[in-house]
Amino acid sequence: MLRYLTIFGTFVRACLVRDLTFRANFILECLTSLGWMSMNLAFYLLVFTFTPEIGRDTGWTREPFFAFVATGMIINSIVQALFMPSAEELTELVRTGGLDAVLVKPLDAQFLLSMHRVDFSACANGLVGVCLLAWAVGRFETPPPAAAWAVYPLLLLCGVAILYALVIMLAAATIHLGRNQSLYDFWFYLTNFSRYPAEIYSGPWGSPLRALCTFVIPILLVVNVPARAITQPLTGAAWWAVGGTVCAAVAALVVSRVVFQRSLARYRSASS
Amino acid sequence: MHNATGAVGDAEPVIRVTGLAKEYRVFDKPEGLLASVRALFRRRSRTVEAVRGVDLEVARGEFVALLGPNGAGKTTLLKMLSGIITPTRGTATVLGHVPWERADDFRRRFALVMGQRNQLWWDLPAAESFRLHQEIYRLDPARFARTRDELVDLLGVRKLILQPVRELSLGERMKLELVAALLHEPEVLFLDEPTIGLDVVAQHTIHAFLRHVQAERQMTVILTTHYMKDVAALCERLVVITGGEILYDGSLAEIVDRFTTHKIVTLDLDAEPDPARIARLGFPCEVRGPRVVLRIDRARIADALPELLRDSGVLDVSVEDVPLEEIVAGLFRSADRRSQPAEASR
16 A cells, blocks of 8 residues: 555656646646636626525525535546546557556556546646635534534545546546547536536436436535535435445445456557 | 466476467448448458467577567567467466466566557656656665666666656667666566667667676567567577467577578679679679679588689678578568468458
8 A cells, every 4th residue: 555655656746747847838727727617606606696595495505505616626626636637548548559568567557547647737626626615614604513524525535436436437448449539528528417416406307317316327426415514414314325425435436446457358459 | 387476497488378369359441431331330340360379488588589570460479478468269377477367476577668669757757767667666775776777877878867758869768668677677578679760879789788688687588570680689599470370489590591592602703794704603693793692502502612712803702691581581471472372262
């Protein structure tokens, strides 16, 4: 474990050195990312000039909703910073045969392939998310209880784990397809569902979608459960949701591991 | 015999391959829009046999060249031996391990260098990649520093290790790739066209380096290449593979004896020879100005030479074997001719 941490530390250091080498590119990426996030926040502020709450009696008034958005920003920025660049590069490694060099290293290939690139510009969104969360929680009528603060980091980790599992399974599809340039697009469409409160998925179309995105592809648990834990009272049902999210995260990691290993066994390499 | 840790006794072959085969299913891409649309629903596929039942044994400390035309199956064989791909049939052990099980203990003991692929971090100095290797292979810091310094000095690249890899020439990059591959002191080294695209000086440096390191460490090396200079400079054993099958496995000297019947005799004459003089030589020849190149049967060479030298106009003479390129190209062509009727009848 310590060895893997040390190696990850080397990856982090190398990526930082590279980002500092191309400073202008790094700053531009940070600004692009922050600009996109600012536009989203402005849009939500605009929505709250028309309505005090999203849905009736859902509890998603302005500050809790911004705590929800902040939670999403933190989880997404972790995934974007730690896993997404490596997953995107995997498609290129498979196409060009660069994966060969990874498979001969005495190291877990999934670790090496999913964590060898770190995108520091994505951390900017995470920092904004933390500030937004602090601002929103500071304006709550009742501050979150200690239990909520205790489970919140755990649920953030579960959210990251579920998204990581999805990323790695999508990336593993590259090994079968040989080329998967739509990885990022598909990821964006899929995770788009997790960016909104689960309550909006109701009615004849919404309810089946909510069931699908909770029990089959558990992306609705990613932001909703941690955000609900910090913004609303931890009742019995909330604890069930916490337990369910932990189980879903473990199951997602196990399934993604199996899928990835099986994909690697079918790797054909590319012609030299 | 193999022990529990996968160690191999000195007498045991380091690499043992039996009936190894690899088949690929490839999809044909039809021409034209309509055919492409049709192919969306029904694709035509066929099976390609990249490697067909190869048997091979390599002893510790051997330097073996794997030769073959493009698409012969050399790199596929190398990829199976290094565990990158899984064979369709057959068995193989390298250092007592089944390669495609990808055991860490196995992967710590070999290295693979591919001339057409870059394994170093592109935007960073090679020193950063070396440091990563140290951590991946859990190398003792003092030993790592000693090995790294020794290798960079042997290749004369000490000044380059702090320069971003993307700024280096192809030859410089390949030297640093070799340093990275040898840092963990592998027992087996797979080299896939390591001198491709390099200039003569870089080729010579790499030959000298590989010879030195292989002899010093008693490393087992398998080299695939298209350059006969690599083979002549480095290898004693030659394995020729065509159409996924081994056509020849033996020493360099033996391939010359077995597949050639004549020697090349070059005469430098005092003047361009006239047809009558050429006819007097009595052997098939090629005239290049005052230089005449003769192909003389090996059995007749001892008798023929004094006769040729009796011609007072001979200024210089050299006797050589048929170039390796020519022998190997002849082998490739004969294998190709043999495979064509077989393919046509399929």
